Amino acid sequence: MNQTLNSSKTPASNWSGPPGETLGVTTRVLSALTILTCVVGIAGNGMVICLLSFREQRGPFCVYILHLAVADLLFLLCLASELILEASLVANTGHTIYSDHTVHMFPTVLKAFEVLRRMNFLAYTVGLSLLTAISMERCLSVLFPIWYRCHRPQHLSAMVCALLWALAVLLNVIEALFCREFWNLDTQQCFTVDLIFSLLILALFTPVMALSSFILSVRVQRSFQRRRRQPTRLYVAILASVLVFLTCALPLGIYWCLLYWLDRHLWTDIKLSYSIFFSSSVSSGANPIIYFVVGRRRSPGPREALGTVLRRALQEEAELEPGDTPSTGTNQEGV
Structure with missing residues (x-):
């Protein structure tokens, strides 16, 4: 989470190792693996952005996936930049980012690092x-298929994405105003703002996402038992992305929230944080892989273009492939 820069008692000052010591072997390995994962994820999300940006007609979920790829790309770029910046600082000075030596001798580097962390938090949010939003809308399309097909606003996806970006920017601006160094505010005020926003994110977005995904999975399972029909690829892609996020990326939000109460040995803290960073990078880099794995042709055939595979993964209706048996009814539940 974002921290004030002018107090040695803030959790941020304990985020890295003590002054004069360098990163251990474990943290170096985790840092290298995280940077490598970020590079792969940047390439994958960049490919998704390019493929979806040049499509003349994009469905509602394509709009969500495009914005999600942009957020993941920004997160991975900032995370990789943080790790490279800290590794360079340790290699040149032997001190970590939040050591007293760095605070006094390299304040510009520290401020640049804080900017990256704020951008990281923005992309994560x-x-x-x-x-x-993706899991909620897919759940609504299953629970209320007639409303979804006939009465859903045409530009709902674009409006929701714009509102979510605006909300995330607003949260970061408010947080920056309360935690700016020149305001000379009590660190307790910055702590309160950080804590409120952390709990808001973890207590609002995460439960709604988990609940809607659970309802969707139960409804699809019942539909499969009654009709013996496989769920659409879009459902599989959404559920897989949500599960990966809850498994790999949610610990980062929990860690940011609980950072104020962590009272461990400094080396234990930095190993924990680097492990969580690696896990979150896996989450952001896994989404493009999920799309292309889900969208690939089930039956053997000639190699397809990536755009075709991505389109198949994100389409809302089931697609008949060679060897598939046409259904006698319409899948009203949209799964």
Whole structure:
């Protein structure tokens, strides 16, 4: 989470190792693995952005996926930049980012690092809220298929994405105003703002996303038992993305929230944080892989273009492939 820069008692000052010591072997390995994962994820999300940006007609979920890819790309870029910046600082000075030596001798580097962390938090918030919106809308399309097909606003996806980006920016601006160094505010005020926003994100977006995904999975399971029909690829892609986020990325939000109460040995803290960073990078980099795995042709055939595979993964209706048996009824539940 974002921290004040002018107090040695803030949790941020204990985020890295003590002054004069360098990162251990474990943290170096985790940092290298995280950077490698970020590079792969940046390439994958960049490919998704390019493929979806040049499509003339985009469905509602394509709009969500496009914005989610942008948020994941921003998150991975900021995370990789943070790790590279800290690794360079340790290699050149032997001190970590929040050591007393860095605070006094390299304040510009520290401020740049804080900007990256704020951008990281922005991208994380947007990604979490977008996954919540995706799972909620897919759940509504299953529970209320007639409303979804006939009365859903045409530009709802674009409006929701714009509102979620605006909300995330507003949260970061308010947080920056309360935690700016030159305001000379009590660190307790910054702590209160950080804590409120952390609980808001974890207590609002995450439960809604988990609940809607659970309802969707139960409804689809019942539909499969009655009709013996496989769920659409879009459902599989959404559910897989949500499960990966809850498993790999949610610990980062919990860690940010609980950072104020963590009272561990400094080396234990930094190993924990680097492990969580690696896990969150896996989550942001896994989404493009999920889309292309889900969208690939089930039956053997000639190699397809990536755009075709992505389109198949994000389409709302089931697609008949060679060897599939046409259904005698319409899947009214949209799964």
